Amino acid sequence: MTQVALLEASEAYTHVAVQGRLDAAGVEAVDFTLTSQIEARGKPTVIDLSGVDFIASLGIAMLVRIARDMRENGLRIAVVAANQPVRGVLEMMKMEPLFPVVGTRDEALRALGVP
């Protein structure tokens, strides 16, 4: 089962984690909650996919859409992908121009310019 958890909601940033698979079923399960949590807070956001062991095109499309929506409001996201196959897919699909893909939360905060 794919789930979302809000890990941190500070004045400076939002940190959310996704657990499970970002296949069609996983995206159906988390898209609304993930998008709402991020956009309602309106802060730079770390999306932690360390607990995700699979991502396909629908999962990538969800991240792209969130990144674009945030950018329209002058905000950015950074994605933590510690799982190597998942990180490999994001690198293969050249996501870097839209959002940085890093290995840890601290790297993500640095990429977002959050002190």
Place this chain on the structure above:
Amino acid sequence: MSDPWVWRLESADGAPLRRASDALDALLAERGLSDASRFAARMISEEVVLNAFEHGKARTVVMELNPERRLSFVDDGSPFDPTAGPPSLSDARDADEVRLRIRGLQLVHRFALNLEYRRQDDRNHLTVVLPE
């Protein structure tokens, strides 16, 4: 009773596709295939099946695991040869749908060792070879 290595899908809903992918993964694990091969199988099945339903407007997709790491798909959607270069996207609803379809096809090409396509009996027949 149906064969355990054949899956018949009748919609793009995520839940049945995940059940089929999980069953396929279990069979591949039983046959001793590597994690990389199993990841590739999950990726290819997800992308090929969704492409057939979402873009080809298929009513049915049959996925079958064959010997020697071959995975085949037969669907009754509009003709589409994924080995023939970029797809015709004239019927796409918007730019996001175009990007989604291209991304899905790129993933299939990246994860499959080989793709063979033929159109026969008004159906698309696609066979891919999984990596070791």
